[in-house]
Each structure stands twice: as C-alpha cells, then as structure tokens.
Amino acid sequence: MIKGLAMAVTIKDVARLAGVSASSVCRALADPARVRPETRERVEHAARELGYHPNRVARSLITGRTLNIGVVLPDLANPFFPSVVKSIQTRARELDYAVFLSDTDEDPAVEVPAIRALAKQVDGFLLCSPRAPDEDLRSFAGEKPIVVLNRRITPFPSVTADSADGMRQAVAHLHALGHRSIAYVAGPRTSWSNRDRQRGLRAATAARGMTLVDAGNVAPTVDGGAAAADLVLATSATAVLAYNDLIALGLLQRFHARGVAVPGRISVVGFDDILVAALVGPPLTTVAIAKEQIGRVGVDLLLPLMAGHEDGTARRVLPTQLIVRGSTGPAPV
Amino acid sequence: MIKGLAMAVTIKDVARLAGVSASSVCRALADPARVRPETRERVEHAARELGYHPNRVARSLITGRTLNIGVVLPDLANPFFPSVVKSIQTRARELDYAVFLSDTDEDPAVEVPAIRALAKQVDGFLLCSPRAPDEDLRSFAGEKPIVVLNRRITPFPSVTADSADGMRQAVAHLHALGHRSIAYVAGPRTSWSNRDRQRGLRAATAARGMTLVDAGNVAPTVDGGAAAADLVLATSATAVLAYNDLIALGLLQRFHARGVAVPGRISVVGFDDILVAALVGPPLTTVAIAKEQIGRVGVDLLLPLMAGHEDGTARRVLPTQLIVRGSTGPAPV
DNA sequence: AGTCAGTCTGGAATCGTTTCCAGAATATTG
DNA sequence: CAATATTCTGGAAACGATTCCAGACTGACT
Numbered sequence: 173m174i175k176g177l178a179m180a181v182t183i184k185d186v187a188r189l190a191g192v193s194a195s196s197v198c199r200a201l202a203d204p205a206r207v208r209p210e211t212r213e214r215v216e217h218a219a220r221e222l223g224y225h226p227n228r229v230a231r232s233l234i235t236g237r238t239l240n241i242g243v244v245l246p247d248l249a250n251p252f253f254p255s256v257v258k259s260i261q262t263r264a265r266e267l268d269y270a271v272f273l274s275d276t277d278e279d280p281a282v283e284v285p286a287i288r289a290l291a292k293q294v295d296g297f298l299l300c301s302p303r304a305p306d307e308d309l310r311s312f313a314g315e316k317p318i319v320v321l322n323r324r325i326t327p328f329p330s331v332t333a334d335s336a337d338g339m340r341q342a343v344a345h346l347h348a349l350g351h352r353s354i355a356y357v358a359g360p361r362t363s364w365s366n367r368d369r370q371r372g373l374r375a376a377t378a379a380r381g382m383t384l385v386d387a388g389n390v391a392p393t394v395d396g397g398a399a400a401a402d403l404v405l406a407t408s409a410t411a412v413l414a415y416n417d418l419i420a421l422g423l424l425q426r427f428h429a430r431g432v433a434v435p436g437r438i439s440v441v442g443f444d445d446i447l448v449a450a451l452v453g454p455p456l457t458t459v460a461i462a463k464e465q466i467g468r469v470g471v472d473l474l475l476p477l478m479a480g481h482e483d484g485t486a487r488r489v490l491p492t493q494l495i496v497r498g499s500t501g502p503a504p505v
Numbered sequence: 506m507i508k509g510l511a512m513a514v515t516i517k518d519v520a521r522l523a524g525v526s527a528s529s530v531c532r533a534l535a536d537p538a539r540v541r542p543e544t545r546e547r548v549e550h551a552a553r554e555l556g557y558h559p560n561r562v563a564r565s566l567i568t569g570r571t572l573n574i575g576v577v578l579p580d581l582a583n584p585f586f587p588s589v590v591k592s593i594q595t596r597a598r599e600l601d602y603a604v605f606l607s608d609t610d611e612d613p614a615v616e617v618p619a620i621r622a623l624a625k626q627v628d629g630f631l632l633c634s635p636r637a638p639d640e641d642l643r644s645f646a647g648e649k650p651i652v653v654l655n656r657r658i659t660p661f662p663s664v665t666a667d668s669a670d671g672m673r674q675a676v677a678h679l680h681a682l683g684h685r686s687i688a689y690v691a692g693p694r695t696s697w698s699n700r701d702r703q704r705g706l707r708a709a710t711a712a713r714g715m716t717l718v719d720a721g722n723v724a725p726t727v728d729g730g731a732a733a734a735d736l737v738l739a740t741s742a743t744a745v746l747a748y749n750d751l752i753a754l755g756l757l758q759r760f761h762a763r764g765v766a767v768p769g770r771i772s773v774v775g776f777d778d779i780l781v782a783a784l785v786g787p788p789l790t791t792v793a794i795a796k797e798q799i800g801r802v803g804v805d806l807l808l809p810l811m812a813g814h815e816d817g818t819a820r821r822v823l824p825t826q827l828i829v830r831g832s833t834g835p836a837p838v
Numbered sequence: 839a840g841t842c843a844g845t846c847t848g849g850a851a852t853c854g855t856t857t858c859c860a861g862a863a864t865a866t867t868g
Numbered sequence: 869c870a871a872t873a874t875t876c877t878g879g880a881a882a883c884g885a886t887t888c889c890a891g892a893c894t895g896a897c898t
Binding site: 526528532566567569 | 875876877878879880882883884885
Binding site: 516 | 853855864
C-alpha cells in the first residue's frame with residue numbers, strides 16, 4: 173500500500189472472491205474451455221467486480237514473452253520516421269503488442285546501449301535506419317529477433333526501398349528534360365540508405381553517360397540542405413538530387429533566398445515524399461517510398477521470428493515511385 | 506534454451522562465476538558501498554565477463570517500479586507531436602527511463618484502453634492532448650501518476666501553452682494591419698486546446714471590437730484546412746486564424762490553387778510553429794509554442810509523482826510567441 | 839456396484855530479481 | 869586478549885503470474 177495509490181488487484185484477490193484457486197482463475201481467463209462453465213462464470217464475475225487485469229510484467233517473467241516490441245530510430249524530428257513509427261504502432265496494436273520507442277539523435281554510439289537497455293523488455297526489435305557499424309549490430313544476432321528497416325545487413329531480415337529504381341526514374345526524368353550534369357547532396361556517411369541511393373544514382377547516371385557531381389555529405393536536415401546549396405551552385409550541375417526531402421527543402425529555401433530560380437536555373441529532386449514536399453513553393457519533385465508499408469511489413473517480418481520460427485533472412489524490397497512536381501523543369505540553355 | 510536464442514545470463518550465473526551468492530551480486534552492482542571492495546571487484550569482473558545486465562522485468566516485479574513511462578498521443582502524423590515525443594524521450598533517457606508510445610489515431614475511444622494496456626508496465630503517464638472525456642481520464646486518478654500535456658483537467662498536473670496570450674499577440678498584429686473581421690477554423694471538438702485557443706481568440710477580438718467569424722470544425726490536418734478554405738472566402742473575413750499550422754497550410758494550399766492572393770486578399774495565421782511553417786510560400790505567420798519544453802517539463806512534473814510525492818496539481822503554462830512571416834499583411838482596402 | 843476414462847481443480851514450483859534477517863567475519867575498544 | 873560493535877554475507881521470502889503434477893470428482897460402461 174504505497175502513498176495512497178490504489179493497490180493493484182492481483183489474481184489472488186480474484187481467486188478469493190470467486191472461491192477458487194489462483195490456478196483456476198488463470199485458466200478461466202486464459203482459456204475458458206479448460207474450466208467448468210460454472211467456475212468460468214464465477215471467475216469472470218469476480219474479475220469484473222474487482223476490475224482485474226493480469227499483470228503483464230509478472231506474466232512475461234514466467235512465459236518469457238513480453239508482448240512488446242522495441243523501435244529504435246535516429247531522429248523523430250525527421251518527418252519520415254514518425255510515419256514509419258505510426259504504421260508500426262498501428263500494426264502492433266492490431267496484434268496486441270505495445271511499442272517501445274528510442275530516438276538516438278543520429279548518434280551511432282547511442283544505438284547499441286539503447287538496444288541493450290530495451291532488450292529485456294521486448295520480444296524483438298525494429299531497427300529503423302540504424303547508424304551503428306555492422307559488427308556492433310551483428311552482436312545482437314541470435315540474442316533477440318531483429319528486423320532492420322532501410323538497411324541491409326546480414327543476418328537480419330530487412331525491409332528496404334528500391335532506391336536504385338527510384339534513382340533510375342529520377343535520372344530518366346531529368347535526362348528527358350535535357351539535364352546532363354547532376355549534383356548529389358549526400359546524407360550521413362553512416363547511413364546505409366545514403367550509400368544505397370548514391371550507388372543507384374551513380375549507376376543510373378553512368379548508364380546515360382551523364383555527369384555526376386559530388387556535393388559532399390551534410391546532416392539530413394533542412395539546415396544541412398541550406399548549407400549545401402551554395403556548393404551546388406558553384407558546380408556545373410543544372411539539377412540537384414538530395415539524399416532526402418529535408419535536404420531538398422533546405423536547398424529550395426536557400427535558392428529562394430539567393431534569388432536562384434527553381435526550376436529555371438536549377439532543378440531539385442528529393443527523396444521520401446514527406447508530407448510537406450507537396451506544400452512548399454515550388455512543390456518538390458521527389459521519389460516516394462511506401463512509408464506506411466515499411467512499418468507494417470517490418471512488424472509482419474518480426475512476428476514469426478518472435479514466435480521462434482527461424483525465418484532467417486527475408487528481404488523485402490518495396491517499390492519506389494517518382495512524383496513529378498514543380499521543382500523540376502527543362503535544363504537551362 | 507529456446508530455438509537457438511542465446512539463453513539470457515542471470516544473476517545466478519554471475520554469482521557462480523564470482524563465487525558469491527546472488528544477494529551479494531545484487532548489492533555489489535546496485536550499491537557498491539555495501540560490499541567489501543574485493544567482492545565488488547570479483548562481481549564486477551564476472552558480470553563484465555558474462556555480459557550480464559539485470560533483467561528489468563524481474564526487478565520491477567519486486568520493486569514495483571518499471572522505469573518506464575507511457576506516452577499517449579492522438580496522431581504522430583501531426584508534426585507537432587514528434588517534437589514533443591522527442592523531447593520527452595531525451596529527458597527520459599537522461600533519467601534512465603524508457604518510453605512506451607501509443608498513438609490513438611485521434612480516436613477518443615481508443616485512449617482509455619490504450620492507457621489501461623500500458624498501465625502495468627509503466628510508472629506513470631504523459632498524456633499528450635488527450636481527447637477522451639474528463640470523467641474517463643479521471644478514472645485513473647490515484648491509480649497511476651499522470652501528467653497531462655496541452656489540456657487542463659483536475660486533478661492532474663498539466664503543462665499547457667498560454668494560448669490566450671498567443672491569440673492576443675496574433676490579434677494585435679492583425680488589428681495593426683487594419684483587419685477588422687477574422688475567421689477561425691477550429692480543430693477537433695474533443696480537443697481542449699482547440700477550445701482554449703477559441704476562447705482566447707474570442708476574448709482578444711472582443712477586446713478590440715473586432716468581428717469573429719466561425720468557420721466550423723475540421724480535422725487538424727492539411728486536408729481539413731483545404732476543406733475549410735472556400736468557406737472562409739465566402740465570409741467577410743480579411744484574415745483567418747487556424748487551430749494549428751497543418752490547417753493553415755491546407756488553407757494556403759487551397760488559396761494558392763484558387764489563385765487567391767495571400768496576404769493580398771486574405772492573411773493567414775497558424776498555431777504551433779511546426780518546422781515546415783517557415784518553408785512554404787509564403788512562409789506562415791504563426792504562434793510558436795515551446796514544443797521542446799512541453800515534453801521536458803512534463804517529465805519533470807511526472808518525476809516527483811512517480812517517486813510518491815503527492816505534488817498534486819502543478820500547472821505549468823508555457824509562453825507563446827507570435828512569429829511574423831509572409832502570410833500576413835495589410836487588410837485589402 | 840465396480841472399474842476405468844476423462845474432466846476439473848488445488849498445491850507447488852518457477853521465472854530473475856530485490857530485500858529482510860540472522861549469522862559469520864572482521865574491526866574496534868578497554 | 870576478551871568483549872563488543874560493526875561490516876559483510878548467504879539463505880529464504882517475496883513480487884504476480886503460469887504451468888506441471890497429482891488427486892478428486894464426474895460420468896459411462898460392463
């Protein structure tokens with residue numbers, strides 16, 4: 173009895189009120205078919221009377237299952253991640269799982285401790301765009317079911333977007349508009365998606381004999397993009413592709429501030445299709461990826477792992493789709 | 506030994522390796538001062554050797570504390586909430602708490618079950634803009650420590666923004682620009698902040714003898730705002746204030762689509778100052794609230810409650826600040 | 839009526855940790 | 869050196885649920 177907080181009602185209270193043993197209460201509630209209808213009735217009534225809800229913590233101690241899943245991601249302030257988390261949450265709730273959230277603030281060094289801290293309280297993890305080195309993450313292999321989103325790393329199942337195809341679409345679009353020299357503003361070096369997108373872009377431009385200008389790495393934020401804008405303008409590029417939409421928005425902002433016409437002087441393409449991409453002026457041409465699907469598919473991949481089936485290394489690659497808006501136009505003559 | 510998953514190392518394993526009892530291991534790790542330096546050394550070494558981390562679940566069963574806090578909010582897709590969650594997360598991590606997240610999808614009926622489901626696994630709750638009726642929420646009073654954000658409801662401590670002052674600033678700004686008739690596009694009826702903001706706006710316009718036009722309630726989303734845009738134009742209002750930035754962005758979008766000049770024909774003011782507000786064209790004039798503070802202050806208010814101190818009903822009201830950008834201008838003549 | 843199969847039930851053990859208690863070891867004092 | 873005070877330690881109980889086991893009961897059948 174602590175500080176006036178109502179004492180939690182336990183299975184014993186129910187047992188006493190129903191006049192049966194704790195084991196019977198447990199059975200009656202978990203699997204009504206295993207007790208006589210009359211006891212079931214008595215137990216259910218008593219449980220309702222007292223407002224009994226089994227203590228998940230105590231249960232998980234004996235069953236070894238917590239019905240929780242852990243989600244670790246680099247930065248909730250990046251609008252991409254909330255969409256993913258939301259879809260995870262929705263799917264998790266359907267399956268009666270609760271969600272632990274851990275934001276690592278883009279710091280790779282925080283990831284492993286964050287996972288470690290949650291490990292005992294969850295049945296499995298969804299690692300969203302993890303930044304930590306492969307070896308570090310692999311140290312969890314076999315310890316806990318893990319599904320990785322937006323990154324491919326053996327031996328974990330993963331859900332990724334088809335960046336190569338997205339880049340192919342974007343490059344084809346720009347090529348058709350007459351662009352021959354494209355700059356790429358890269359995201360964090362530790363980001364697998366960044367490398368993946370860069371790789372896809374390199375292949376796509378090479379395939380068409382276009383020039384690819386490296387505009388360096390920046391933080392995947394609006395400020396990062398703004399910082400890269402002037403560098404981009406100093407090159408020969410007539411179009412710029414950003415690692416993600418936030419960077420692209422930063423580019424747009426800085427271009428606008430400097431009076432650089434978009435798409436007149438330079439075309440801008442983003443990646444992710446976050447909500448705001450459609451709202452800015454000019455609206456951003458971007459490569460959309462199925463954000464809501466990532467989370468749902470991730471959970472569905474995690475499920476069999478948590479149930480103990482060694483479904484090993486399923487790799488789901490989700491399609492990407494170029495969304496053409498106002499920020500891209502014909503190359504200047 | 507289940508399905509190849511490495512068996513978790515328990516306190517007994519450490520005890521065996523260190524050649525001491527489980528209780529000594531516990532003491533050595535929890536409070537090194539209570540054991541002889543030599544045992545401490547042995548235990549620490551053994552723990553490190555085996556990679557032992559105490560099982561929080563088991564611990565919480567006996568201590569009654571989980572070191573988890575639950576966060577419940579209406580919609581992660583609204584950029585306002587991720588900022589709050591992020592600040593909660595940051596503060597919680599500093600204090601060695603982990604965060605449970607539950608998104609109710611703006612459905613008031615989901616809130617109570619969501620809280621109920623998490624109740625046994627957390628030491629306290631941060632309810633972000635809860636939509637459920639007062640009575641429903643009050644049923645948790647005394648059961649679990651709860652701090653409410655963006656809503657005031659006895660007997661819970663709360664953290665809110667000074668909407669009245671924000672509205673006063675916005676109205677003063679518009680009045681100075683010559684506007685005399687203002688429309689308000691309201692958010693969810695179940696939202697306390699919506700009522701609070703509406704109240705503040707009513708007072709501020711009345712104080713200056715201005716006309717306040719009610720443009721109805723819409724969902725707090727871009728689409729909601731777009732839907733309200735035409736209604737607003739049909740009124741005599743020369744300026745429109747939205748319940749939040751998303752609605753304001755929807756208004757801007759629809760105005761732009763219809764070729765309505767902003768701020769030439771009509772001025773637009775939002776609320777919250779979400780990241781994108783500054784990025785759209787024209788950039789949105791809006792009332793900023795200290796999003797990062799809300800979460801931090803909320804956690805700090807929750808802390809003493811979870812420790813058992815009945816600090817009752819602290820009410821923190823955070824300041825608001827009008828941010829003037831391009832979406833407001835002189836009233837048309 | 840007696841045997842047997844099957845259904846229900848209560849008691850005990852268990853999960854991994856913390857905490858209480860009492861006894862052992864060590865240190866302090868006259 | 870003996871007596872006392874102090875520090876450390878191990879064993880056992882506890883947290884709240886689930887699960888195994890064995891015994892009690894029911895009913896069916898010969």
